[in-house]
Amino acid sequence: MVEAIIWKNTHLELLDQRVLPFESRYETLHTAVETANAIRSMVVRGAPAIGVTAAYGLVLALRQDPSPAAFAEACDVLAESRPTAVNLFDAIEYMKTGLGDLEALANPAEKAESLAIAYHQDDLQKNHAIGKHGASVLDGQRNVLTHCNTGSLATSGWGTALGIIRQLHRENRLNMIYADETRPFLQGARLTVWECRQDGLPVKLVTDGMGGYLMNEDMVDCVIVGADRIAANGDAANKIGTSMLAMAAKFHDIPFIVAAPTTTIDRRTPSGKDIPIEQRPTTEVSHVRGQAIVEEDTACMNPAFDVTPASLISAIITEEGVFRYPYDFSKAAKQA
């Protein structure tokens, strides 16, 4: 399975997800500023992967300068890289809390390194648990529609929504994955299809507008997606285009499942209305692989995420188990 984030003791290596699937090259990072730039420019993307990368970014920062002022600045620089995925803020908070008083530590960078490695490994374990819980709420053989990339490229390995799909495959219950291309950055076409093909999972690429057709024709019987931030009431922000799939799934009465580690649940944000939605450069819409597809002065917009209302989500699967509507994350998750 591909490794998107590799910690090398002296530096961080990230698989450059902007150039997949035609090129496979790693970017080498030595500072928190380089790490923040890599997150912003989507060298690495996917909520859990962004969190893990930020944790390592703080190790790099402490290696450069262990003073509390420099560390606070590095936290701010990383926090400003992308606004929606709450895992970024979870990771920064985890590192701050774990480190405590920097001046009381003999070797802050060493302590930070062990914290970041633990965070990375923990995310991988969470992914496997999500896969098992998610597969157990779906009976029989399945044809799955998924959106964006939620696999090993977007996490520490295995995946969240794709982790459930991998588990179905392990149990010989996966007929076909229909992967939305996911305009404009094409995470589905470039990343999910590539990842599935690498790992021998059956996959067909479809365009973002084909979900209704697939449901009308009974070609898919569930939709499984990830999330970048889940509000306290269960509203879930995920890649732009997700909420349309939830509406179509409701109409066709097929399960719409959101899979995410608990690090994606933001208990401090009451509802989806309060989730900040990243607006990315409009050139991502007006251009495909650097090539303009509209006249130069065409007005475009590029919200990177949308919010699916909790009432349209059949189940939220975390490493702790299964949550059902109405969502209350203060109660224990059910074991499927």
Ligand SMILES: CSC[C@@H](O)[C@@H](O)C(=O)COP(=O)(O)O
């Ligand atoms: C396990 S990844 C979950 C989400 O982060 C994923 O679905 C998604 O929307 C990623 O968006 P991206 O803009 O590629 O970072």
